[in-house]
Amino acid sequence: MSYLEVSGVKKVYTTRFSTNKVEALRNVNFTVEQGEYVAIMGESGSGKTTLLNILAALDKPTAGNVILDGKDFSTIKEADVATFRRENLGFVFQEFNLLDTLSLEDNIFLPLVLEGKSVGEMKQLLTPIAERLGITDLLYKYPYEVSGGQKQRAACARAIITNPKIILADEPTGALDSKSTDELLRLFDEINKMGQTILMVTHSVKAASVAKRVLFIKDGEVFHQIYRGNDSEEAFYQKISDTLTLLATGGDRR
Amino acid sequence: MKNSIFPRLAADTIRKNGKLYVPYIISCIGMVMMYFIIHSLSRSPLVIEMPHGDNVRMVLSLGKFVVLIFSAIFLLYTNSFLIRRRDKEFGLYNVLGMNKRDIAKVLFFESLYISGISLVAGIGLGTLLTKVFELILLNFTHSEVTFTFTFSIEALLFTVGFFILVFFILFIKSLFKISVSNPLELLKSETAGEKPPKANWAFAVIGLVLLAAAYYLAVSITNPIDALIWFFVAVILVIIATYILFMAGSVALCKLLQKNDKYYYKKNHFISVSSMAYRMKRNGAGLASICVLCTMVLVMLSATVSLYAGSEDIINGRYPRDNMCGILYNDMSSISDDQLDIIRGNYKTEADKVGAKMENVLDYKYASIAGLVEDGKTIFDPDSTMGALNGYSNLRTLMFMTADDYNKAMGTNIKVNDGEAMIYTLRCKYEKPDFNMNDVTLKITGKLDEFPAIPDAQVSVTSSICFVINSMDDIKSLDSLVDYNGDKSLKYQWIYAYDVDLPDEAAYDLVLEQTRHIEIDGGSISCSSKGVERTDYYSTFGGFLFLGGLLSIIFIAAAALIIYYKQISEGYEDQKRFEIMQNVGMTKGEIRKSINSQILTVFFLPILFAGVHLCFSFPFLWKILILFGFSDKLFMILVTIGVFLVFALIYAAIYKITSRIYYNIVTTKSVDA
Numbered sequence: 060m061s062y063l064e065v066s067g068v069k070k071v072y073t074t075r076f077s078t079n080k081v082e083a084l085r086n087v088n089f090t091v092e093q094g095e096y097v098a099i100m101g102e103s104g105s106g107k108t109t110l111l112n113i114l115a116a117l118d119k120p121t122a123g124n125v126i127l128d129g130k131d132f133s134t135i136k137e138a139d140v141a142t143f144r145r146e147n148l149g150f151v152f153q154e155f156n157l158l159d160t161l162s163l164e165d166n167i168f169l170p171l172v173l174e175g176k177s178v179g180e181m182k183q184l185l186t187p188i189a190e191r192l193g194i195t196d197l198l199y200k201y202p203y204e205v206s207g208g209q210k211q212r213a214a215c216a217r218a219i220i221t222n223p224k225i226i227l228a229d230e231p232t233g234a235l236d237s238k239s240t241d242e243l244l245r246l247f248d249e250i251n252k253m254g255q256t257i258l259m260v261t262h263s264v265k266a267a268s269v270a271k272r273v274l275f276i277k278d279g280e281v282f283h284q285i286y287r288g289n290d291s292e293e294a295f296y297q298k299i300s301d302t303l304t305l306l307a308t309g310g311d312r313r
Numbered sequence: 314m315k316n317s318i319f320p321r322l323a324a325d326t327i328r329k330n331g332k333l334y335v336p337y338i339i340s341c342i343g344m345v346m347m348y349f350i351i352h353s354l355s356r357s358p359l360v361i362e363m364p365h366g367d368n369v370r371m372v373l374s375l376g377k378f379v380v381l382i383f384s385a386i387f388l389l390y391t392n393s394f395l396i397r398r399r400d401k402e403f404g405l406y407n408v409l410g411m412n413k414r415d416i417a418k419v420l421f422f423e424s425l426y427i428s429g430i431s432l433v434a435g436i437g438l439g440t441l442l443t444k445v446f447e448l449i450l451l452n453f454t455h456s457e458v459t460f461t462f463t464f465s466i467e468a469l470l471f472t473v474g475f476f477i478l479v480f481f482i483l484f485i486k487s488l489f490k491i492s493v494s495n496p497l498e499l500l501k502s503e504t505a506g507e508k509p510p511k512a513n514w515a516f517a518v519i520g521l522v523l524l525a526a527a528y529y530l531a532v533s534i535t536n537p538i539d540a541l542i543w544f545f546v547a548v549i550l551v552i553i554a555t556y557i558l559f560m561a562g563s564v565a566l567c568k569l570l571q572k573n574d575k576y577y578y579k580k581n582h583f584i585s586v587s588s589m590a591y592r593m594k595r596n597g598a599g600l601a602s603i604c605v606l607c608t609m610v611l612v613m614l615s616a617t618v619s620l621y622a623g624s625e626d627i628i629n630g631r632y633p634r635d636n637m638c639g640i641l642y643n644d645m646s647s648i649s650d651d652q653l654d655i656i657r658g659n660y661k662t663e664a665d666k667v668g669a670k671m672e673n674v675l676d677y678k679y680a681s682i683a684g685l686v687e688d689g690k691t692i693f694d695p696d697s698t699m700g701a702l703n704g705y706s707n708l709r710t711l712m713f714m715t716a717d718d719y720n721k722a723m724g725t726n727i728k729v730n731d732g733e734a735m736i737y738t739l740r741c742k743y744e745k746p747d748f749n750m751n752d753v754t755l756k757i758t759g760k761l762d763e764f765p766a767i768p769d770a771q772v773s774v775t776s777s778i779c780f781v782i783n784s785m786d787d788i789k790s791l792d793s794l795v796d797y798n799g800d801k802s803l804k805y806q807w808i809y810a811y812d813v814d815l816p817d818e819a820a821y822d823l824v825l826e827q828t829r830h831i832e833i834d835g836g837s838i839s840c841s842s843k844g845v846e847r848t849d850y851y852s853t854f855g856g857f858l859f860l861g862g863l864l865s866i867i868f869i870a871a872a873a874l875i876i877y878y879k880q881i882s883e884g885y886e887d888q889k890r891f892e893i894m895q896n897v898g899m900t901k902g903e904i905r906k907s908i909n910s911q912i913l914t915v916f917f918l919p920i921l922f923a924g925v926h927l928c929f930s931f932p933f934l935w936k937i938l939i940l941f942g943f944s945d946k947l948f949m950i951l952v953t954i955g956v957f958l959v960f961a962l963i964y965a966a967i968y969k970i971t972s973r974i975y976y977n978i979v980t981t982k983s984v985d986a
Contacts, residue, residue, distance in 0.1 A: 117896075138900070138902075140900075141895075141898055141899060141900035141901070141903070142898070142900065144898045145897075145898030145899075146898075148898075150896060150897070152896065156892075156893045156896055156897070157893075158584075158587075158588075158890060158893055158894070160587045160588045160590070160591045160890070161587050165583070165587065168578065168583075169583070169897055170897060170898055172578050172579070172580055172583045173580055173897075173898060173899060173903070175579075175580060177578075178574040178575070178578050181578065217897070
C-alpha cells in the first residue's frame with residue numbers, strides 16, 4: 060500500500076443557478092510513496108486546483124477515495140477536518156498566506172499555538188528550521204517589510220514546523236522573481252532530501268524539473284507521467300517541455 | 314466621452330454600493346431632518362405663544378447650535394468611510410481611460426444626487442415630524458395651545474443653505490483625494506500592507522493622567538458652583554482622555570500582552586491580541602467617538618429625566634405652600650410687630666373677599682448675610698467674598714432667627730441664651746464649638762433638625778448655616794456692614810405662606826391682591842403662587858427633557874452608524890484573514906470564537922467606558938441639579954441606573970444587527986482569492 064493513494068477521484072460542480080454540471084475531475088488515479096517529490100502539471104482549467112483542494116481536505120470528491128498513510132479522508136468527521144489538516148498536512152501557497160498582523164516568527168508559530176505547544180518547545184523547533192531556511196534574522200520582521208522570496212521561506216517554515224506527513228504546494232513560485240524561485244526550489248529539494256514528502260502543483264516547467272516525478276493532468280484525468288530517474292535537471296526540463304508540447308498539440312492518450 | 318454617461322455612472326455607483334451608501338444617505342436625511350425640526354420648533358408660533366415659551370426657545374436655540382456643529386463633523390467623518398471604500402472603483406475608472414476631470418464629474422453628480430435626496434426627504438419628513446414633535450413638546454411642558462399647521466420658511470432656507478455648504482465641502486474633499494492620488498495607488502489602497510501599530514507609551518500615560526485628573530475633579534468637588542464651573546473642564550478632559558486612551562492606550566495594552574509570552578502564545582489569545590492591536594489602531598478614533606456619544610447620551614438623559622421626573626419635588630421644596638408673600642427689608646426697625654399684625658389682618662381680609670380660607674400658614678422672619686467662613690472666623694469684606702472664585706467653596710449664607718420666632722413657626726419650645734445659638738446646616742457641616750464673626754462670638758449649644766427658611770436657603774447656590782439665637786441684638790454689629798454697592802449686607806425677610814383651596818389662576822390673583830397695597834420703607838415685596846411657578850418649571854425642564862431626548866436620538870443614531878461602518882470596513886479587512894486562518898488549519902469554530910471575542914471587546918469597550926464615565930459624572934450632575942433645587946439623591950441614582958439599562962439594551966440590539974452584517978461579509982469568500 061502506498062503512502063498517498065488517490066483512486067477514482069471525480070468532482071462535479073453544479074452551478075447555483077442552472078442545472079449545468081461541470082466535471083472538474085473525471086477519474087484521477089495516482090499514488091505517492093513516502094519521501095517522494097511529485098509535481099502535478101496541467102493547463103489552467105485542467106483541474107489542478109480542484110485536485111489540490113481535495114488533497115487538502117478543503118473539498119470533498121464526488122466519487123473516489125483519497126487515503127493518506129492509511130487514513131481514508133472520507134472517514135474524517137467534519138468537525139475534525141481542520142485538526143486533521145493541521146496535524147498531517149503542510150501548505151505552501153502562491154500568495155504566501157501570511158497574516159499581516161503577525162511577525163514572521165508568530166506566523167510560523169501559528170499552527171503550533173493552535174496545537175497548544177509551549178513557547179519553549181516552539182522556539183526549540185523553530186531555531187534549526189529558521190537557520191536552514193536562512194530567515195533567522197528576519198523572524199521579528201512583519202510580512203510587509205520583507206521580500207516575496209523571504210515571505211515564501213517563512214511560509215515554508217510554517218509548513219514544515221509541524222512535521223507534516225505531506226507538504227502540498229500550490230504554485231509556490233508563482234509570485235516570485237527568478238532568483239527567489241531558484242532559492243525556493245533548492246530549498247524544496249533540500250527539504251525533500253530530509254525525507255519530507257512533497258506534492259507540488261505548478262505550471263512552471265522549471266519548478267517541475269526539480270521534482271522526481273511529474274504528473275500531467277488534462278481534462279480532469281492524469282494523462283501522463285514521467286520519472287526523472289537519473290536525468291539531470293536540464294535533461295528532465297527538456298523532457299517535461301516536450302511532454303507539454305505534445306499535450307498542447309493534442310497527442311493521443313497513452 | 315458623452316456627457317450623459319456621468320450621471321448614469323454616478324447613479325450606478327450609489328446603487329451598486331448600497332451597503333455603504335444607503336446608511337450614509339439615511340444619516341444625511343436624518344441630520345437634515347433633525348436640524349430642520351429644531352429650527353422649525355424654535356420659530357413655531359406654537360412655542361412662541363405658549364406660556365414661558367421663551368425658556369423653551371432658548372433651550373431649542375442651544376440645541377440648534379449643537380446639532381449644527383455635530384452634523385457637520387459627523388457627515389465629514391462618515392463620508393471618509395465612503396471615500397476609503399470607493400477608491401478602488403475610481404482607480405478602475407482611471408485605468409479604463411477616464412481622466413480625473415471625468416471622475417470629478419461622476420463625483421459631482423454623486424454629490425448632487427445625495428444632497429438632493431437628503432434635502433428633499435429630510436425637509437419633507439421634517440415637516441411632518443415637526444407636527445409630531447410640537448405635540449410631544451406641548452405635552453412635556455404641560456402647555457395647552459390650539460394647534461395649527463405651520464411651515465417655517467426661515468427654517469427651510471437655513472437648512473438648505475447650511476447643508477448645501479456641508480455637501481459642497483464633502484465634494485471638495487473627495488476631489489482633493491482623487492487629485493493627489495495615482496490610479497495604481499487607488500486600485501491598491503485597500504490591500505497595501507500596513508505597518509504594525511507602535512505602542513505610544515507617552516500618550517497612553519498622558520491619557521491615563523488626564524482621565525484620572527477628570528475623575529479626581531468629579532469626586533473631589535463639593536460645592537455646586539465649583540461643580541458648574543469645573544464640569545466643562547472635566548468634560549473636555551474626559552473627551553481628550555477617551556480619544557487618547559482608545560487610540561494609544563489600547564495599542565499599548567495589546568503590546569504589553571504580546572510581550573507576555575505565557576499569555577500571548579495561547580490558542581485563545583494569539584490571534585485576538587495581535588489583530589486587536591491593528592483593529593484599535595485603525596478604529597480607535599471611531600470607538601472613542603462611540604464612547605463619547607454614548608456618554609453624552611447617558612449624561613444628558615439621566616440629568617434631564619431626573620429633573621423632569623423630579624419637578625414636583627423641586628417645586629414643593631421651593632414652594633412649601635400654595636401662595637407665598639415675602640417682604641425684604643434692610644433695617645430691623647423698618648417693620649414693627651404691630652405693623653406685621655396689620656398686614657396679617659389685610660391678608661385675611663383679602664382672602665375672605667374671595668371666600669378663600671388660608672390653611673397651613675407658615676409665618677417666620679429671619680436675617681441673612683453672606684460671608685466666607687474660614688479657619689474659625691468669618692470674613693464679610695465684599696472684595697474677598699465676591700472676588701475670589703475658589704472662595705465659593707467656603708462661602709456661606711448665614712441665617713439668623715430668634716428662638717421666639719422659631720418656636721412660633723415650628724411649634725417647638727427651644728430656649729437659647731444670649732451669646733448662644735443652635736444651628737442647622739444645609740449642604741455643609743459646622744463642627745466647631747463656637748462661631749466668630751467680627752466682634753460677635755456665638756457659642757453653639759446644639760443642632761437642629763429643621764429650619765423654617767430651608768426653601769429660601771435651597772434656592773441659594775451657596776451652602777447655608779442657620780442660627781437660632783435669643784435676640785437679633787446679638788448680631789447687631791453686623792448691621793453696620795455694607796456691600797460693594799454701599800447697600801446693607803444684612804437683610805431681613807418676613808415670609809408668610811399658606812395653602813389655599815383655589816384654582817391656580819385665582820390663587821395667583823389673591824396673592825397679588827394681598828401684596829399690592831403694602832408699602833414698607835426701604836423694603837421690597839415679593840409674592841409667588843405655586844400653580845403659576847409650576848408651569849414655569851415644567852416649560853423649562855420639559856424643554857430640557859425634550860432637547861435631551863432629541864439630541865440622544867441623534868447621538869444614538871450617529872453611534873449606530875459609526876458602528877455599522879466600522880463593522881463593514883472590518884468585515885472586508887477580515888475576509889482575507891479569515892480565509893488564511895482556515896487554510897492554516899483553524900476550524901471555523903475556532904476562527905468564529907476568536908473573531909467573536911474581538912468583536913465583543915471592541916463593541917462593549919465603549920459602553921463600558923461610558924458607564925464608568927457616567928459613574929464619575931454623577932457627583933457633578935448631582936451638584937448641578939442641586940442648583941435647580943433638586944434634592945432626592947436616591948431617586949437620581951435610580952433614574953441614572955434605569956437610563957443606563959435602557960441604553961445598554963438599545964446598544965446590544967445595535968450590536969446584534971450589525972454583527973450579522975459583519976459575519977455575512979467575512980464568511981463570503983473574498984473575490985480575489
